[in-house]
Amino acid sequence: MSTPTQEPGVWNAIRELPSNVWSSVFRNPLPSTDLERASTSFTNFFLHIHPVKVNRHTLRPSYTLGLGLISTFLFLILVVTGVLLMFYYVPSTTQAYDRMLDLRGTVAFGIFLRNMHRWSAHGMVAMVFLHLCRVFLTGAYKKPREFNWVIGVALFLVTLFLSFTGYLLPWDQLAFWAITVGTSIAAYAPVIGKQIQFVLLGDANVGQEALLRFYVLHVAVLPALLTMLIGVHFWRIRKDGGLSRPEKTGDSSRRRGDAENKRGEDAELPAAGTVTLKKVYGMQGFVRGPFLKLGNTPDDSVFSWPNLLMAELFVLVLTVSAILVLSLAFNAPLEQPVNVMHPPNPAKAPWYFLGLQEMVSYSAFWGGVGVPGILVALLLITPYIDRGTGGVGRWFARERLLANTIFLTLVVLNLIFVAIGTFFRGPNWTFVSPF
Numbered sequence: 001m002s003t004p005t006q007e008p009g010v011w012n013a014i015r016e017l018p019s020n021v022w023s024s025v026f027r028n029p030l031p032s033t034d035l036e037r038a039s040t041s042f043t044n045f046f047l048h049i050h051p052v053k054v055n056r057h058t059l060r061p062s063y064t065l066g067l068g069l070i071s072t073f074l075f076l077i078l079v080v081t082g083v084l085l086m087f088y089y090v091p092s093t094t095q096a097y098d099r100m101l102d103l104r105g106t107v108a109f110g111i112f113l114r115n116m117h118r119w120s121a122h123g124m125v126a127m128v129f130l131h132l133c134r135v136f137l138t139g140a141y142k143k144p145r146e147f148n149w150v151i152g153v154a155l156f157l158v159t160l161f162l163s164f165t166g167y168l169l170p171w172d173q174l175a176f177w178a179i180t181v182g183t184s185i186a187a188y189a190p191v192i193g194k195q196i197q198f199v200l201l202g203d204a205n206v207g208q209e210a211l212l213r214f215y216v217l218h219v220a221v222l223p224a225l226l227t228m229l230i231g232v233h234f235w236r237i238r239k240d241g242g243l244s245r246p247e248k249t250g251d252s253s254r255r256r257g258d259a260e261n262k263r264g265e266d267a268e269l270p271a272a273g274t275v276t277l278k279k280v281y282g283m284q285g286f287v288r289g290p291f292l293k294l295g296n297t298p299d300d301s302v303f304s305w306p307n308l309l310m311a312e313l314f315v316l317v318l319t320v321s322a323i324l325v326l327s328l329a330f331n332a333p334l335e336q337p338v339n340v341m342h343p344p345n346p347a348k349a350p351w352y353f354l355g356l357q358e359m360v361s362y363s364a365f366w367g368g369v370g371v372p373g374i375l376v377a378l379l380l381i382t383p384y385i386d387r388g389t390g391g392v393g394r395w396f397a398r399e400r401l402l403a404n405t406i407f408l409t410l411v412v413l414n415l416i417f418v419a420i421g422t423f424f425r426g427p428n429w430t431f432v433s434p435f
């Protein structure tokens with residue numbers, strides 16, 4: 001007859017409850033060795049998006065300025081505050097504006113929530129644009145990152161459209177007329193312009209159908225698309241061998257002439273002699289101590305835990321704090337309810353489309369469709385035309401003088417148009433002095 005196995009007593013189980021719960025959630029203790037640092041990034045659901053090691057150069061705040069991360073965190077803030085706002089908002093022309101008033105007057109923290117959503121949205125448009133500029137000015141779009149640049153251009157356009165569709169939802173004068181102007185710019189597209197406008201509005205004018213369409217695009221279609229694109233964007237960063245960096249950063253993969261990082265996500269790991277890099281992961285299970293024991297000379301890379309994680313947490317705290325302060329200091333505008341008989345004069349598009357609107361005032365087709373279309377096409381083909389490999393990973397590299405000059409000229413021109421549209425245009429789009 002077999003003896004019964006000793007079951008732990010109930011009292012012991014209760015006594016050990018906190019530590020048992022903790023260790024069931026966090027399987028590893030806080031890492032103190034290289035092996036544990038690697039395994040933390042590797043086994044944690046939230047951290048495994050990171051490579052085990054990253055190049056030291058890419059962690060420098062002066063290189064990325066944290067702009068991609070800030071954009072990511074702003075998007076997360078937008079999702080959280082947006083879902084909370086959805087509990088109150090009704091996409092109906094008879095209710096939407098009243099719901100805005102409720103948020104302002106009766107819902108606890110309603111105005112604060114709306115402020116956070118609005119300032120994060122504006123911030124995201126600005127940060128994504130600055131991130132695009134950073135990537136261009138450091139030559140980070142070059143081989144092997146061409147396709148991630150293309151994904152980036154798509155992210156930029158979706159971000160603009162996401163912000164634009166949100167503009168209509170308060171259903172106040174600003175919303176109504178900004179969208180009226182914006183969608184009429186779309187109508188200038190050749191051949192299918194009118195159809196695009198009709199698909200967007202669901203009607204001949206901005207009304208209930210348009211509100212519903214913009215709502216569905218804003219809360220479901222575009223956030224889902226953006227989430228998917230961000231997922232691909234991050235995955236490509238790993239597959240392209242981490243962030244761009246200059247040749248001389250001492251990374252072993254570069255020294256071995258593997259400059260294009262074709263090894264995929266393993267590229268952040270040090271070389272392992274004759275052992276293939278895939279096996280380095282496999283060996284973690286039974287090799288104790290630092291990677292040095294594998295015969296690897298650590299190169300210019302550091303463990304993601306804690307270096308990258310701390311940098312990310314820092315950027316997160318900074319981003320959330322900035323949005324909280326802005327939302328405490330400034331209220332999102334809410335103008336009079338829609339009055340289709342009284343357009344404000346001038347009716348202005350959102351600031352990020354004011355450059356377009358200014359150009360439209362010179363030529364409807366070229367300003368609204370021709371020039372923006374050419375600019376987007378130029379952005380998309382840039383990495384496939386600019387094939388030189390010099391100057392990658394450095395700001396304003398001398399080797400990239402021509403490309404950077406063309407790019408900066410276009411950026412400055414666009415900013416001038418936005419500034420003119422914002423500050424120097426008055427009734428009937430005539431020139432006025434803001435001073």
Ligand code: HEM
Nearest residue numbers: 064066067068069071072132140149152153155156243244
């Ligand atoms: C929703 C918008 C976007 C998000 C959330 C995002 C996020 C990120 C993050 C977190 C990084 C890594 C760190 C950094 O550079 O800050 C990154 C890198 C990169 N992004 Fe974006 N990005 C967005 C839009 C764009 C745009 C508009 C472009 C260009 C058209 C772009 C092109 C790239 C490229 C090529 C890299 C690799 C850079 C390198 O290797 O140095 N991204 N992105």
